Amino acid sequence: MSITEDAVKHREDYDGSSPFPEAGEHVPASRVQAGLTGTIVVVPFVALGVGIWLAWGAEGALTDLLLAVAFYLLTGLGVTVGFHRLLTHRSFTARPWLRVVLAVAGSMSFQGNLIDWVAVHRRHHAFTDRPGDPHSPYRYGAGLRGQLRGLAHAHLGWMFIADQTPVTRYAPDLLADPAMVRVARAFPALCVASLALPFVAGWAISGSLYGGLTAFLWAGLVRVALLQHVTWSVNSLCHIMGNRPFTTREHDRSTNLWALALLSFGESWHNGHHSEPACARHGMDRHQVDLSAGLIRLFERFGCATDVHWPDARRMERRRADRARAPASG
Structure with missing residues (x-):
């Protein structure tokens, strides 16, 4: 099921606090999809317990930790720099070889193929915290009970609902790129x-x-689990808690959450984004x-990245001032 016509019709009428029109629809994902998603979520946590037991006093614990950090950096930056800032938002232009390397690294994060990932994220920006957003924590309303339910939906539950995002609509540029199609496959x-x-x-x-x-266990499964939950926390926590220094689109409640900044490679400065x-x-x-921005700067200095879109200080100050003048609930 794609974005419902009802959701699109009601997005402009949304009052910012009511449940989304599609909130009552609970069409579960297919058994195959749910099974694969559940396996990817559960198995790494089982591995965490096994890994802790095996590592207790083991001589190779430091080696495992260093490998875990190395693969976390590789795959995490593949997601943040490759999937997100390059392929989704086209924040810079990368040399063809670098574009493929980043796409491959991001694909090793177990977060889905790159074309689906990009399509879902672009849809999230098109309907942020409004009907049509695939993983808004406000899906069930802005009340306490609705937010708690929405938090679980935004973090993990959305992947168990049959709500397919049409890639032909949201990622036609990647579908037309043979290299990206090959990486996705x-x-x-x-x-x-x-x-x-590992x-x-x-x-x-x-x-x-x-x-x-x-x-x-550590550089493979546990690393996958940590990176997944950090990424999912940007979807969930970074729309619920934190500060909002800059103005955004109506109903967009994205926040800056400093506690996740290091683990997310800068992605948790979500309000700025x-x-x-x-x-x-x-x-x-x-x-x-x-x-992530530091790595892009490095790519730029070595000539691997061009047309980098760096923040305009005056523009951001205007957005900060606009936010300061906005109503507290805005």
Whole structure:
């Protein structure tokens, strides 16, 4: 089921506090989709428990941790710099080889194939916190009970609902890019590689099968779980808590949540991002850590990235002033 006509019809009439028109629709995803999604969510957490038990006093714990950090950086920046800032918002232009490398790295995060990911995120920006938004925490209303239910929906529940986002509408540019189509089709194989590479690295470094298995758990499954929940927290927590220094579109409640800034590579400066979606930097103030923007700056200096959309200081100050004048509930 795609975006309902009812949701599109009512988005302009939305009052900002009522449940979305489609909130009462609970068409579950197919058993196959639900099963795959559930497996991806549950198995890494099981691995966390097993990994803690195996790592207790183990000599290879430091190796596993370093590998986990390395693969978290690789796949996380693949999502934030590749999937999000490059492919979704076109915040910069990358050399063809870099575009493919970032797309491959992001695909190894277990967050879906890149074309579907981009389509869903563009739809989120088109209908932020209004009817049609695929993962708004305000789907069930702005009251306490509705927000608690909406928080679960925005974080995880939306993936278990049969609400397909049409890629022909939201990502036609990627469908027309043969390289991106090939990477999208390779998503299952890249997921296998995302788990196999830590296993091989752990085995090679430790010289034992046991070292490969513990690396598989920590740098593979546990790393996947952490990155997924950090990404999902931007969808959920960064629309509920935090501060909103910049003006955004009507009903858009995106926030800046400093606590997630480091783990999310700057993605949790979400209000700054929603105020200027095409900017390559989301942390608009100097003290706001944004590792993704730092990597893009590095690419720019080496000539791998061009046409980078950096924030306009005067424009952001106007948006800050507009926000300060806006009603507290706006």
